[in-house]
Amino acid sequence: MTAGLSAVVAAEVGELRLDVALDALPGEVVAVVGPNGAGKSTLLRALAGLIPLTAGRVVMGGTVLEDAATGHRLPPEQRPVALVFQDRLLFPHLSALDNVAFGLRCQGVRRAEAGRRAQAWLDRLGVGHRAASRPATLSGGEAQRVALARALAVEPALLLLDEPLAALDVEARAALRRELRPLMAGAGVRVLVTHDPLQAMILADRLVVLEHGRVVQHGKPREVAERPRSPWVAELVGVNLLRGHGRDDGVELADGGWLAAPGAGRGPVLAVVHPRAVAVHRRPPEGSPRNVWLGRSEAVELLGDRARVRVALDGRPPLVAEVTPAAVADLALHEGGQVWVTVKATEVRVFPA
Amino acid sequence: MTAGLSAVVAAEVGELRLDVALDALPGEVVAVVGPNGAGKSTLLRALAGLIPLTAGRVVMGGTVLEDAATGHRLPPEQRPVALVFQDRLLFPHLSALDNVAFGLRCQGVRRAEAGRRAQAWLDRLGVGHRAASRPATLSGGEAQRVALARALAVEPALLLLDEPLAALDVEARAALRRELRPLMAGAGVRVLVTHDPLQAMILADRLVVLEHGRVVQHGKPREVAERPRSPWVAELVGVNLLRGHGRDDGVELADGGWLAAPGAGRGPVLAVVHPRAVAVHRRPPEGSPRNVWLGRSEAVELLGDRARVRVALDGRPPLVAEVTPAAVADLALHEGGQVWVTVKATEVRVFPA
């Protein structure tokens, strides 16, 4: 058995059937992303030993934490695991400091020493001045930091983070993004659930995409971003995803229509179109773009020096185009109405579905 | 008294002294941003009537909700206000549907009708299938949607949203971002607390930046982004902010050093440098850039097709530079070590502090 995490997790809660395989080398960060209710938190709870596996096996650092086949099952407190809960779950009867010292005290560290180390963690996370406060008097972000400190303080081999940065302000988020790797240094494995694509892309060595309790895609963040395998992943990485059948020089789209794309191959394929490759026009475009559709400009988002326009197409998923704010004004895209979108055939990436 | 919101709020909780003025026209969305513990949630609680004002006055749609001077104070239930709590605070003993129907029932809507309308809101927020579930069995994002639905269902004139999208997945977040305006349609005022700069920029008509219980900056998002008045705001909008004293052709920086910038004016000024205007070199740059500093490359973040490098400068706040991923590789910026940064004088924006 090698070091690192090797888990096959099957579990059931309510109507959810979770069935996930997850591997990580020592020192790696795995980001788990997916829609609400996909089972991400449930997966972390199963890894921590809070819900039993119905099948599968979890091995961490050469130790079998749980094996449904043999019935072997380490209780949560004997696993080298810490979990930062989505709801934080700070102990309401303890001060921030005592919350952080809790795990250390359970490990047998003496009161004074545990307090000292807890204070150091609080300082490191920027809430040292709130050490004496009860959780009820902490702000959302302060509580989140204390929860992080509490989990980090036990220096677990497997750290499970359920949206640890959601309530943090941008500054703290950026700081933690920078520091999370050093904070989490060592041979340990970190599993991070997040809804922030940036976090996932920046922090993760591996990305696992869960939907309906199953892995729909996994791999390096860059690979996933380049070859999204589901509309949700495409939305996550901010590209357009079209599904269809390869016909060598184009794709016969599943929702009807044709997408010219040289070298599309044959068989079921996915086509990725970056929003930058989509152009928007008020009049029928001249020249020779081969992919031209008529649609309706639906929504415009300004993102600093770029703007994204969502164009609804008849009976097909909408296409997102990236244009300049100036273009938004020139074309009066705000006002909705008919537009033509064009996609340069050379900028379509096609890969087998 | 005009329509819209006009509030001056002074309140105290723990060590925080909140002192904020906030105005909004009917139909406007005000985003309140600021560091953790700045007092954002406290502000919303005060507006909702959950904590008393020590001074000030809140007027909404021509009605005085509270006036500390006269002692007049409408109780929370008589205010045309709904609050989406940061911790959601769903009623654990009620199903998702009954949670959403709660406010309607309190308004005297009959059971069946309230249930129908609640179901419609749940559907609209994508959790219609979870209507019968108790909050304890909802996922984080599902709970967040129910909390949103609960507040929206009472169709309040003043809607207070404390990080309503934090737990939502990217798809839902984008969908809500698109739909929040129509969802919140009407003459009402919405106050939105968020840590997501994108949300703030996209959704808000006005941005109010709180720090330590006080407004440090307010205005249109674009204005704030262009002229950040505090390091925190600069971090929010992703630019470098330098403080100093204008000397016509440059700024004498508060932390020491000189920043060449033609037309810097005179007196206390703030200088904004976009990361794109910062270049990074492994060797002392040739040519004639007038702003050259020696520093140490600290951290690199890859953001898709861009990369941001943080360069620590001696005794001064670090500068963030935006470079291409290729440059990161070429310059081996990942490895840290000494670098030179240059800032084009013509790309420095200076304005009075």
Place this chain on the structure above:
Amino acid sequence: GGEGHDGRATRLTVFAAASLTEAFEVLASDFEAAHPGIDVDLHLAGTPTLVFQLQQGATAGSLPADVVATADDASMQELVEAGMVAPPVVFARNRLAIAVPPGNPGGVGGVGDLGRPGLRVALADPAVPAGRYTAEVLARAGVEVPRPSREPSVKAVATRIELGEADAGVVYATDVRAARGRLDAVHILADDDVVARYPMATMVGTERPEAAEAFVAFVRSAPGQEVLAGAGFLPPAGEPVAG
């Protein structure tokens, strides 16, 4: 019951000591049968409770006491001194007995044995009438019981012996009879015997003096005495009532 002159039954309220329960329940129904138009309400509680309640004003109003029967003279004397009752009459007497569990496992032969070390003895507390009588018996016999359990009522003494927790105790003869074989009695020498007296009286200011007098008279009449004798009580004069 039946119809009184105003068309409703006359309700006669009798406060009686709890130890009289069984006898008075029969007496009340016999009396009702003999006097159509009068309903008897029995209030049964410990004698001290009765006295306290009467002192606290249970003499008129929602439930006026018309007749009171106590288990000892001393309590009745308190009421007499307070001017609350008419001169009382004794309507029954009782005799003490040593009760032992069936088969007499403690081998108790008489009062003298109660002082034997190692024997578990339950006695009524001197605060209650039976306790006072018991103390008198023991004093006359010159017996001192080491560490007795001072029970709050003579019935508690009986219960304790029935359950085998105590080897012997002093109770009324009526208690041994009521136990229906679950207790055996050891004869107490006549010299040592003390006779308990049960007085009853009508309340001063009762709104139903005739009915009250009638009830007292009924208890003292032959049929009434027969009922009391059936429960093991001795007649007031000391000799059995003619049948």
Place this chain on the structure above:
Amino acid sequence: MTPRRGALALALALPGAALVGLPLVALVWKAPWSRAIELLAAPGALAALRLSLVSSMVAAALTVVLGLPLAWVQARVAYRGRGLVRALITLPVVLPPVSGGVALLVAFGRRGLVGQWLDRGLGLGLPFTPAGVVLAQTFVALPFLVLTTEAGLRALDTRLEDAARTLGASRAEVFRRVTLPLLAPSLAAGAALSWARALGEFGATITFAGNVAGRTQTLPLAVFLALQGDPESAVVLSLVLVGVSVAVLVGLRRHWVLGLVR
């Protein structure tokens, strides 16, 4: 729930269960069941049972009505001397029941502190009436409801009440729709305890309300009288009391707790 955990829990819970269970088993074992029907058929027994059930239910309802506001004030209003008041509320538990009855007589008796006004002004005599039974039972049972409910209120997250108010719920609606349902477990426990206490109440009742068959004689008083003559029948009557309370607790609890929570 692993089997090991279940076994350990059971082992720990056993001594307590035995302490309560063994005497009951013993009582059932010793009871003269052959005479049970005869005893129950006795005219007084059923009347006493009926009075006991009705009066204890009314008393339990009263403890809720009177005790809930008291608990609320104790849990939510910070005032000087709150600890003292809490201790004083406990007193009817400490007071030997007979003394409790004496205290009630001194207060509400016809010559009592308040009772004389009730009596003269309103013609309202409480002693020796079924109302007096209810009063005595409420008096001894109230502390159980108040203390249990107060503890429940303290454990409640008041932010949920805030949330309800922002949604337009008045104080009364908040109480009814949020506080009460969340309080249900504690309130149910408190009400069950106070009902049981009222049902079993003896000393204060006999002292304050008297022991008149068909009028103020509750089942515990009947047990007391039975004990005077025939201890065996007392055991049977006690078991009747036990059986009734089990039936009511098992039956009601389900309905009532669900009713509150709905």
Place this chain on the structure above:
Amino acid sequence: MTPRRGALALALALPGAALVGLPLVALVWKAPWSRAIELLAAPGALAALRLSLVSSMVAAALTVVLGLPLAWVQARVAYRGRGLVRALITLPVVLPPVSGGVALLVAFGRRGLVGQWLDRGLGLGLPFTPAGVVLAQTFVALPFLVLTTEAGLRALDTRLEDAARTLGASRAEVFRRVTLPLLAPSLAAGAALSWARALGEFGATITFAGNVAGRTQTLPLAVFLALQGDPESAVVLSLVLVGVSVAVLVGLRRHWVLGLVR
């Protein structure tokens, strides 16, 4: 807290407070204070007070030790018949105290179901011993602790216990460091109630443990006997009981609750 709200709350809480308060005031008012010293100086009184304090404290501690696991099982282990067991646990409250004493005798007495083995095998006779007093008091007080604590446990967020376990706390540590402190308000209420019940206990004690002066005569027994002869002295002794319990509740509660929460 607006003044209006305070006034309303007070108004609602008043009837309950009056029900408990008036009898106590009346008792204090009627008490023959001039004879108080004489009564307290009586040889039995102080011994009875001492025994009452010690036995009720031991009994309260026992209810916690025996009742906590029972409450935990009831709150956390789902098994068939749990509702029935809950109802059965309530029974010592319903059982008239004297019947409770009889039940204890039948179970733990010299010829009792279990008692005969204790007696013969271990020479352990419980009746007529201070241990018997404690047993009787524990028996009647246990339900108050169990039901109150069970309700507290049900209201507790078990996810906090999960969180503690992921931080390496064993079950025992979770219980001590998380469950117990969060349970403190309910546990304190339950313990206070059961202590008070034990302190005031009369019927079961006198029936099971007897009334041996200096050995098993607790203050309530002294009160009862005093009441037989001299109701006035009974009032004074009752007030002593009341005063002691107030002092202990006010004094202990602070220390103890804080001790648990710390």
